[in-house]
Amino acid sequence: MEDNNPPGTEEQRSVGSEAYIALGANVGNREQLLRDALNLLEKHPEISVLRVSSIYETAPVGYTDQPAFLNMAAALRTTLSPMQLLHAMQAMENQLGRKRDIRWGPRTIDLDLLLYEQVILPDEELTLPHPRMMERAFVLVPLGDVLQNEHTLYKQVTAIAQRALQDRGEGIALWNTINWQDASAHSVS
Numbered sequence: 001m002e003d004n005n006p007p008g009t010e011e012q013r014s015v016g017s018e019a020y021i022a023l024g025a026n027v028g029n030r031e032q033l034l035r036d037a038l039n040l041l042e043k044h045p046e047i048s049v050l051r052v053s054s055i056y057e058t059a060p061v062g063y064t065d066q067p068a069f070l071n072m073a074a075a076l077r078t079t080l081s082p083m084q085l086l087h088a089m090q091a092m093e094n095q096l097g098r099k100r101d102i103r104w105g106p107r108t109i110d111l112d113l114l115l116y117e118q119v120i121l122p123d124e125e126l127t128l129p130h131p132r133m134m135e136r137a138f139v140l141v142p143l144g145d146v147l148q149n150e151h152t153l154y155k156q157v158t159a160i161a162q163r164a165l166q167d168r169g170e171g172i173a174l175w176n177t178i179n180w181q182d183a184s185a186h187s188v189s
Contacts, residue, residue: 016079017117018050020147021089022130022139023072024058024110030070031055031176033096033109038074038178040092047088051075052178053145058138059171066106070175073114073142082116086126089113114143118152129153137164137172 021041025033034055042049053073060066078085089111097108114130121128133139137160144161147154164172 016046016048016077018148019076019078019082019085019113019117020115020143021074021076022110022112022114022133022142023074024069024112024138025108026060026067026069027106027108028097034070034072035178036096037092037109037111040095041074041076041089044088046079047085048077049074050077051146053142054177055175056138056141056172057175058173061136061138068171069138071138071142071172072178073139073146075146075148082113082119082121082128083123083126085116086113112139114139115151115153134160137161141165141172 023034023037025031025037038049038052041047051074055070055072058069058071060069076085080088093109093111098110099107112130113126113128114133116128119128130139133143134156140157141161141164144158147157165174
């Protein structure tokens with residue numbers, strides 16, 4: 001099994017709150033864009049990437065006249081509030097060329113905040129937990145890779161994810177794995 005943990009001491013990675021995010025890309029060099037997003041997250045002074053999932057290729061949902069996505073998830077440690085983390089991720093999306101032309105349309109990168117500790121936030125700008133994540137295999141399969149066993153949603157998420165991978169009807173398949181230490185060695189252009 002690959003080591004998906006980034007360099008750094010355990011003490012550095014234990015300060016702050018744990019958050020789980022989904023990453024997706026279907027325009028350009030999809031895999032490199034995912035790696036670039038992870039590197040931007042790791043370079044942020046108030047965010048550490050704890051664990052990364054495998055990469056899965058998935059059929060588009062909603063607006064289906066577009067290329068397949070590569071999706072993954074990451075567990076983060078952050079001292080940012082949920083809203084600050086959302087804004088930091090949106091700035092990273094913009095840095096990586098994200099355009100918001102068509103809802104659920106093609107994109108260079110998509111970063112979604114799924115969970116932030118046990119926070120429940122019903123805000124217009126940010127709803128936590130993510131309101132549609134339990135309906136989407138392309139979110140749950142990678143999330144199951146990084147979710148801690150002790151998390152209250154672990155059993156539910158991994159059960160749905162296993163069914164989705166077995167059924168293949170959800171349009172999701174393993175694409176690649178990332179060794180986080182290799183991924184963090186790449187620089188963002």
